[in-house]
Amino acid sequence: MGNTNYHHGDVKNALIQAGVDIITEKGIQNLSMRNAAKRIGVSHTAPYRHFTNKEEFLVAIALKGFEILDQDMERAVATIEASDPSALVEGGRAYVKFAVSNSNYYRIMFGDYIKNKTLYPEFFFFFYRSFRKLIQIIENCGTKHGTDKTDLEITAIAVWSLLHGYSLLIMDNEKDKDVGSDAQVDRILLKLTRL
Numbered sequence: 001m002g003n004t005n006y007h008h009g010d011v012k013n014a015l016i017q018a019g020v021d022i023i024t025e026k027g028i029q030n031l032s033m034r035n036a037a038k039r040i041g042v043s044h045t046a047p048y049r050h051f052t053n054k055e056e057f058l059v060a061i062a063l064k065g066f067e068i069l070d071q072d073m074e075r076a077v078a079t080i081e082a083s084d085p086s087a088l089v090e091g092g093r094a095y096v097k098f099a100v101s102n103s104n105y106y107r108i109m110f111g112d113y114i115k116n117k118t119l120y121p122e123f124f125f126f127f128y129r130s131f132r133k134l135i136q137i138i139e140n141c142g143t144k145h146g147t148d149k150t151d152l153e154i155t156a157i158a159v160w161s162l163l164h165g166y167s168l169l170i171m172d173n174e175k176d177k178d179v180g181s182d183a184q185v186d187r188i189l190l191k192l193t194r195l
Contacts, residue, residue, distance in 0.1 A: 028113065067126070
């Protein structure tokens with residue numbers, strides 16, 4: 001009946017991982033809670049003990065994606081002096097790498113698969129936590145735009161918009177060898193330090 005290599009006390013996380021695996025292997029159009037349940041070897045009603053509906057299931061997948069993104073960005077800047085502008089470059093590189101390497105998570109996190117994001121406060125908590133991490137990196141680098149809260153947030157929105165848009169360009173043009181090359185990513189990220 002599927003892969004039963006999970007701890008029975010952790011059905012929720014096993015379902016989330018099964019959902020990610022299904023999306024990766026077969027695309028989001030083939031994701032259903034029933035398919036995830038079958039994959040981990042539980043009844044088709046088991047997911048409803050953890051998720052009210054498919055949208056709530058997608059929110060849980062998105063939250064897992066935000067956790068991975070946060071960890072990747074944290075690791076990228078961990079050994080860099082906080083005030084060093086290369087922290088922004090390395091944090092940005094980690095963001096782009098996460099988006100491209102985990103495009104299924106990324107599209108759920110930022111796409112329109114979750115129609116009613118306002119119904120899920122935990123989604124906004126994780127979203128804002130990632131945004132706050134970017135603000136902190138920018139603040140530590142001492143940008144030329146001042147240090148008041150509004151300036152930092154506007155700069156962070158501009159940087160995030162660039163990273164987000166560029167990540168989507170790479171994902172949507174994966175066959176173009178020039179789009180998203182390491183050299184191109186480096187040049188774009190180095191420009192960020194001059195904002």
